[in-house]
Amino acid sequence: MNSIKRNLRFRLPGSGITVALALILSIQPATAADYEASSTTYLHVFEREQALGDDLQYAPLYEYLSLDLWEVTRPEWSLHLYGWGRVDLGDEIDNGSGGALSSAYANYNHPVGNGQARVGRFFLSEGTATETVDGVFLKGSARAGFGAALFGGSPVENSITADDEGDSVAGGRVSYSLPGVAEVGLSYLTEDGDFSGDDREEMGGDLWFRPGEGLEILGRGLYNVSTSALASYRLTARISAGNSLDLGVGGEGYRYGDLFQSALNSAFGFSTLDPDDEVTTVFADLDWRLSDDSTLQAGIRNVSHEKSDPGDASRAELGLRFLAGGFLDGAGLSAAVQSADLPENEYSQLRCYVMTSLGNWKFTVDALAQSYELPINGEDSAIQVVGSAGRSFGKGLRVSGDIRYTESPNFDEDLAVLLRAEVGL
Amino acid sequence: MRSQGMSQMRIGICVLLLVAGLLTAAGCAALSKKESVPARHPEELGTGWANCLECHEDENSGALKPYGSFVHTSVFLRQHGLYSSRDQNLCASCHRVDFCQTCHAADEELKPGIRQGNRPDLAMPHRGDYLVQHQIDGRVDPGSCVGCHGRRNNDKCAVCH
Numbered sequence: 324m325n326s327i328k329r330n331l332r333f334r335l336p337g338s339g340i341t342v343a344l345a346l347i348l349s350i351q352p353a354t355a356a357d358y359e360a361s362s363t364t365y366l367h368v369f370e371r372e373q374a375l376g377d378d379l380q381y382a383p384l385y386e387y388l389s390l391d392l393w394e395v396t397r398p399e400w401s402l403h404l405y406g407w408g409r410v411d412l413g414d415e416i417d418n419g420s421g422g423a424l425s426s427a428y429a430n431y432n433h434p435v436g437n438g439q440a441r442v443g444r445f446f447l448s449e450g451t452a453t454e455t456v457d458g459v460f461l462k463g464s465a466r467a468g469f470g471a472a473l474f475g476g477s478p479v480e481n482s483i484t485a486d487d488e489g490d491s492v493a494g495g496r497v498s499y500s501l502p503g504v505a506e507v508g509l510s511y512l513t514e515d516g517d518f519s520g521d522d523r524e525e526m527g528g529d530l531w532f533r534p535g536e537g538l539e540i541l542g543r544g545l546y547n548v549s550t551s552a553l554a555s556y557r558l559t560a561r562i563s564a565g566n567s568l569d570l571g572v573g574g575e576g577y578r579y580g581d582l583f584q585s586a587l588n589s590a591f592g593f594s595t596l597d598p599d600d601e602v603t604t605v606f607a608d609l610d611w612r613l614s615d616d617s618t619l620q621a622g623i624r625n626v627s628h629e630k631s632d633p634g635d636a637s638r639a640e641l642g643l644r645f646l647a648g649g650f651l652d653g654a655g656l657s658a659a660v661q662s663a664d665l666p667e668n669e670y671s672q673l674r675c676y677v678m679t680s681l682g683n684w685k686f687t688v689d690a691l692a693q694s695y696e697l698p699i700n701g702e703d704s705a706i707q708v709v710g711s712a713g714r715s716f717g718k719g720l721r722v723s724g725d726i727r728y729t730e731s732p733n734f735d736e737d738l739a740v741l742l743r744a745e746v747g748l
Numbered sequence: 749m750r751s752q753g754m755s756q757m758r759i760g761i762c763v764l765l766l767v768a769g770l771l772t773a774a775g776c777a778a779l780s781k782k783e784s785v786p787a788r789h790p791e792e793l794g795t796g797w798a799n800c801l802e803c804h805e806d807e808n809s810g811a812l813k814p815y816g817s818f819v820h821t822s823v824f825l826r827q828h829g830l831y832s833s834r835d836q837n838l839c840a841s842c843h844r845v846d847f848c849q850t851c852h853a854a855d856e857e858l859k860p861g862i863r864q865g866n867r868p869d870l871a872m873p874h875r876g877d878y879l880v881q882h883q884i885d886g887r888v889d890p891g892s893c894v895g896c897h898g899r900r901n902n903d904k905c906a907v908c909h
Binding site: 365385387391393399401409416423434436437439445447448449450462464466468502503506508533539543557570571575579582583587589590591596610618620633644663670689691695699705723727729731733741 | 778780784785786788796807810812813814816819821826830839846852856863866867868869877880881887891893897902
């Protein structure tokens, strides 16, 4: 596994990422106001028992850095660099250190037509693609309402088996928009690699349709070309009334053998999963703003399996979220119940949180309790309480600490601490 | 074999860059004259769930959709992928990309719920001892995991599976 991680972190194939890094290192921002930089340091202290031997005392120290340079040489250009690293101050988690370059890219935003170009390592959400890529991305909308996006490069992945990582990925999306009324898109993605099965090849279709004020129809389908089948779909009708009511009703579904094909989603190739099984979910979610300070949230969903029987289930959730003034910054209370045809899938859940301020100090408490119908590891409930206190020192520095207490089927009693220092420039 | 594949990939990427440059030059001339989504939101925003309608009444010229579509209700959050896969540039106007990568990361160790332990108001996944809860969610609806763990950031799955 370690070799896989090294492969991910240091695979810099003389491509866009090198160009982006060179630009970031060589170009100076025009003025001090043209950059944003931040550092967030986390020290996570926790203990884990071992079946044999002494308990392990972990204390990983994480450093997350971000740098955004705006209006580089021209207003349309910007450079972005994000990454994190870890050193273990206690027992080693993974050879004592770790880290990843999450993004490093140059971005061009054309003033009109949503023209956009990215080169380097970037996160991409376009049509059927949700990827991190070392490469190039281009997008724009033409005058007649047609739009196109194109990307290609080397995929940045971290998969459980080395041969499930691809060597190159390319794809794009074409779309047609009627402003304010509709947008339809067709997308394609192909990824080559030494996969254990077929290569990754998928097509997607998406829809946004607004037949009238207060109603939107959203949809997306993913067709797995390698298995010649519709792998997944989602269709949602979203009904809203001004700024106060938002209701989403819809359904989604997928077939195991097509969605969990090794080249698509390699983590789910369990032998216990029936590839012929199909899952269908219907759902309804409500967000109702009762007043300026309070919102009611409710949701129900039913999940059913076509072929095998790992358990159909229905889940209902109801919550209240407050945004209060004065010393109370916010609060929330929610309850959820899941009923199922198999008792091991039944549980209920309660959660509440409170956020408050006192001068430069902020305090939060978050409590989550779950009760399982069938005991897990001999325990039928779990609880976690997180208390946090933090203080701001001007606009640029904030220090906070969380204490997390857990009782669960995994832990009789577990206490963990997270210290956090956030610096912004 | 591997080095040959790498050089082929480099050649491919160079060709792609060239094609991209040509397409960019040609594409800029054909672009719509509608104003693009700004790279940065012009006003500093608060830390809560965004309500675009507090300031905007009209349609976003870049996304060609009403601002009301992007109000961050719990309904929007559940469907946010359907919007971001069309209008990622609009998301990026307010959210840095590393915000997306809090969950959709290629390689990440700190759970979103732990990193944001001081922000219980955020709809971060995996609050509580999710290692227990995932046994149920994974049995009932394994497809709900693939958005973040399907092809990436799944090496911890191998510990048990």
